[in-house]
Amino acid sequence: MNYESTTWRREALEDVVLDDATLAKRRKRRRLLIAFAIFLVVAIAVVAVMAGRGGDEAAAPAGKAAAPGAQADALPVVTVIVPGRQQVATVISSTGSLAARRDLPVGVPGEGGQVSRVLVEPGDWVRAGQVLATIDRSVQTQEAAQLAAQIQVQRADLALAQSELERSLALVERGFVSQADIQRKTATRDAAAARVRVAEANLGAARARMGRLDIRAPAAGLVLDRNIEAGQVVGPGSGALFRIAQGGEMELLARLPQSDMARVRVGVPVAVTPVGSATSYQGVVWQMSPTIDAQTRQGEARISVPYHRDLRPGGFASAEIRAGAVDAPLLPESAVQSDERGNFVYLVDGNGAVVRRDVRVGEVGDRGVAVVEGLAGDERVVLSAGAFLNPGQRVRPQLAAAAR
Missing domain, CATH: 2.40.30.170 (Efflux pump adaptor protein, beta barrel domain)
Incomplete structure (x- = not known):
């Protein structure tokens, strides 16, 4: 059977004449192919070695400490705190208005009149009985002088009645004066003495009314307000002229x-x-x-x-x-979180798992948050980063000192 061969013959190759440029290109291509082949062999060897090491570690006995240590190192580190229990002061905050504890209004104690002088200003300290203002008393002074004169008249009448009674008593034993005359003169003397007492009482009342024209402080304290001026006419219906904070x-x-x-x-x-x-x-x-x-x-x-x-x-x-x-655990504010269910904290149990615990907080102050319900104080509470944790997640706890 006859056929044509497609194989290059050595003689035919030897008969091909190549120039220098073609030979240079072929040598360069051969070197690149050899270099690539060497790189590929080295890469395959490296991969094989690494795979062999990984298999050896996976096949290592469970009793070796390398595997558990590697797994523990892979867990996130979480700072925890054991708060304990301590005395936390209960502080109630409120707001309100300030006022004088004993606000004493001072008005006109008598019938009043025209103010002649005002002696104090708001902010002054006064003592009990000190004069705050005076009211003109020219009319009252004349009335008091008139009553004083009447007392002198009544005393003169009393002295005359007493003298006549004594003379009559001296003559009654001789029969010149009857017992009835003695009784009339005694009654006259007693009436004159009573008129003297009435006149003295009227003078005392007038002087008392005149003294009430001085507006005085009922107690020692601080003058808060003044509603009176010199020349003003005041009376019982004028209201409070001064206000004093007692003490x-x-x-x-x-x-x-x-x-x-x-x-x-x-x-x-x-x-x-x-x-x-x-x-x-x-x-x-x-x-x-x-x-x-x-x-x-x-x-x-x-x-x-x-x-x-x-x-x-x-x-x-x-x-x-x-x-x-109250005796309660005290936590930093970063440890307490809240959601629609209320306040809660994250704990780390004995297996290193994160556990949610609902709590009720009490006082919040500079020292922290008092937990009045939900914690005993000996738990490991996540100090911070609670927003990045989920219940059931395993962590590696790191203990921190409790805030005091």
Whole structure:
């Protein structure tokens, strides 16, 4: 059978004549192919070695410590805190208006008249009985002089009646004067003595009315207000001419919910801070309202505060009432979270798993948040990063010191 061969013969190849350029290109291509082949062999060897190491580690016995350590290192590190229990002060915050503890209105005690002088100004300190203002008393002075003169007249009549009675008593034994005359002269003497007493009483009353023309301070304290001027005509219907804070003591009328009213007692300390001031002043609850407002369900606590120029009646202030203490765990605010179900914290159990725990918080202050329900104090509580955790997630806890 005859056929044509497609195989190159050596003789035919030897008969092909190649130039230098073609030979150079073929040598360069051969070197590149050899280099690529070497690189491929090396890469395959490296992959085989790495795969062999991975298989050896996977096949290593479970008793070796390398595998558990590697898994633990892969878990996220979470800082936890064991809060314990401690005494946490119960502080109730409130606001209210400042006023004088004993606001004394001072008016005209007598019939009044035209004011001649005003002797004090708002902000002055006065003592009990000090004259605040005077009312013209020229008419009352003349009336008092008239009554004093009448007393002298009545005393003269009394002296004459007494003298006539004594002369009659001397003549009655001789029979010149009857017993009836003695009785009439005695009655005349007694009537003259009574008229003297009446005149003296009228003079005393006039002087008392004249003394009431001096408007005086009923007690020592601080003058808060003045509603009187010289030349003004005042009377019993003029209202309060002065207002005095007795002893200068102020008070804060704090409004409290019914639940807080049950926790506050008379005598507990209070820190009062006026609006616009960074300074707090120490006071004490001196009276609790016996009733609760039916509309607002609030009561009123009256907090006594010593005088200070920053405590002005009518001003607004805040109060922090210390209503005792509770024994509870204290956590930083970063450890307590909240959602639609309420407040909660994340715990780490003995297996390293994250557990949600619902809690009820109490006082929130600079030291942290008091947990009044939900924690015993010996749990490992996630300190922060709770928003990035999920219940059941395994973590590696790292203990931190409890905040004190």
